[in-house]
Amino acid sequence: MEKLKLYNTLHRKKEEFKPIEPEKVKLYTCGLTVYDYAHIGNLRTYIFEDVLKRTLQYNNYDILHVMNITDIGHLTSDADEGQDKMVLSAKKEHKSVWKIAEHYTKAFEKDLKNLNILFPDYHVKATEEIEAMIDLIKRIEDNGYTYQSRGNVYFDISKCEDYGKLANLDLDNLQAGARIEVDNAKKNPHDFVLWFTKSKFDDQEMKWDSPWGKGYPGWHIECAAISTKYLGDHFDIHCGGIDHIPVHHTNEIAQAEAATGEKWVNYWLHGEFLIFKHHKMSKSRNEFLTLETLKEKDYSPLVYRYFCLGAHYRKKLNFSYESLDSARESLKRIRDKIVHIEDNLDTSFGDAQYIKKLKGDFISQINNDLNMPGALAVMWEVLKTDKIGNKEKYDLLMDFDKVLGLRLEDSRRIIKQKKQEKVNTDLVEKLIKEREEAREKKNWSKADEIREKLDNLGVEVRDGAKGTEWRIK
RNA sequence: GGCGACAUAGCCAAGUGGCUAAGGCGGGGGUCUGCAAAAUCCCUAUUCCCCGGUUCGAAUCCGGGUGUCGCCUCCA
Structure with missing residues (x-):
């Protein structure tokens, strides 16, 4: 069987996947900041991570999967400038930040369910793990990687030997403050806050006691603390969006390795952006689409999932309604064919060699760094071939769907449901x-x-x- | 300014040194049908942004252009 290869951002190449413990994979995926609805660009990343998880399962690994929920407000910079997204959203909607977080967390979990994304074993709220964060900061402090300045606790990157190894950062030539002013409380512009005690928001609702004073944690500590608490000081895979490479994940590594003194994560995987009108889809650009928007336009979540499977996760994907139409049409045909196959399951023939080849082709696609377009092509070959009977087709398709996650076994029911709705x-x-x-x-x-x-x-x-x-x- | 990507048919998108450049959508034609639809079969890139180079051989490697995007604030 073709071995599973994954592109590791740490070494910028595809590598054979080898877990720390045999048969087991410890997986951490960065979650959403719950100050607004997830847009379909965010969701592309969660679909990629779901495909990764399903591929690992298909390769017979047991998975322990943790995802965080960022329900703490974070400033737009460590410099205590800009706007706190949670606070801003709360003010706009005249609700407490807690209510805001709850509302958008629920909405996000509903999106995951609709997209047929397998739930993490732990979906952890940052606000419930403050203790773990404080503990981690203490470990970092004990190892001498911190300093305090103007009330905040900072991480001192000059103490790290290989800061920026994930992103290949060239610190001398990075223009810190190219777009915002540098916080002059920092020794180095790339230092970042572990714990805030000062905020320009007097009405900051979320504050906790800590050894450094009443305040709240910096953003990067959250994922490092939650992941190490649930998965240990050393685990297999950490994923997120490609935008996290230079700052968030770089800082997470710095913190975790400063605390533990050892290598933290073996494989880093990053999903590319969804492109909308020539730019990445983003909330700040103020034209983002949600899964609900698509539903209103009569595109089901699984149509969006199919659309995402049509491109490799490390390539930018252009969103357009024309492409979504194409995905919807394809999925409709797939379902019709499956119903037809189900209605004629009595045909059973085909040589074992060919069936083995189809399955082998599928595996070599998914195990080649999750080549889902290739996997879909194999699925279409199964749907269209006349070299095997319906029984064989059905078995193969259901087997493939463990990874594709298109709920093919529900085709008949989905068609019926659509009729009743329309x-x-x-x-x-x-x-x-x-x-x-x-x-x-x-x-x-x-x-x-x-x-x-x-x-x-x-x-x-x-x-x-x-x-x-x-x-x- | 620094760093990192990407450019394949009308659209989306695989392929990254060597059989006829996957697959889907769209389009064209045939079969089927009372006519349609669906289904099915066939056709739809002599060529991979441009110019050089390496090689017996390049979409794939190297150099130089052009264009588009991302990161260096928070972001999937």
């Missing part, structure tokens, strides 16, 4: 019956008239040997 099925059935009667009498003009009527309802009529079937267009 039209009055009793009325449609009645019209279909009338039309069949008209057709028997060869009253074509009446039959066509009814077909026209159904067409206007959004119903597509299919006359076949076994009678007339119908689908929502």
Whole structure:
């Protein structure tokens, strides 16, 4: 069997995956900051991580998966400048920050469910792990990597031997403050805050006691503390969006390795952006689409999932409604074919060699750094081939869907549900019956008239040997 | 200014040194059908942004252009 290879950002190349413990994978994925709805660009990353997790499962690994929820407000910079997104959102909506966090956490979890994303074993709120963060900061402090300045505790990157190794940062030539002013309380512009006691927001609701005074944690400490608490000082895979490489993940590594004195994570995987109108989709750009927006436009979450599977996770993906239409059409055909296969499961033939080849092709695609476009091509070959029977097709497709996560086993139910949502099925059935009667009498003009009527309802009529079937267009 | 990506058909998108450049959508044609739809079959890139180079051989490697994007504030 083709071995699983993953692109490790740490070494900028594909590497064979070898877990720390045999058969077990400890996986950490950065979660969402819950001050607003997740947009479909955010969700692309969670789909990629889900595919990773499913591929690991397909390779027979047991997975321990942890994801955080950033429900603490964070300033837009360590310099205590800019706006706290949580606070801002709370003010805008006239709610407490706690309520804001709760609302958007629920919405996010609903999105994950709709996208058929497997839930993490632990979905951890940052606000419930303050103690773990304080403990980690203490360890970092004990090892001499911190200093205090103007009330805040800073991480001193000059104490790190290899700060920036993940991102290949060239600190001498990085223009810190190219876009914002540098916090002059810092010794080095790239130092970052571990614990704040000062905030320009007097009404900051979220504050906790700490050895350094009442305040709140810096952003990067959260993931480092939560991941090491649940997965240990050394674990297998850490994922996130590509934007996290230079700052967030770089700082997480600095903190964790300063605390433990040993190598932290073996494999770093990063998902590329979703591009919308020539730019990455972003909240600040103020034109972002949510899963709900897509649903309103009649694109189901699984259509979006299929759309994302159409591109490799390390490549930018251009979003357009034209492409989404294409994904919707493809998924509709897949489901129709599966229903057809289910209805004719009695055919069973095909040589074992060919079946083995199909399965082998699929594995070599997913195990080649999660090449999902390639995996989909194999799925289409199964759907279309006449070299194997329906029984064999069905088994292969359901097996592949463990990784694809398109809920193919539910095809029939999804089609039925769509019918019930869109039209009055009793009325449609009645019209279909009338039309069949008209057709028997060869009253074509009446039959066509009814077909026209159904067409206007959004119903597509299919006359076949076994009678007339119908689908929502 | 520094760093990092990317450029493959009408659209989306695999492939990264060697059989006919995957697959999906769209389009064209045939079969089927009362006519349609669906299904099915066939066709739809002599060529991979441009110019050089390496090589028996390059979309794939190297150099130089051009263009687009991302990061260096928070961000998936």
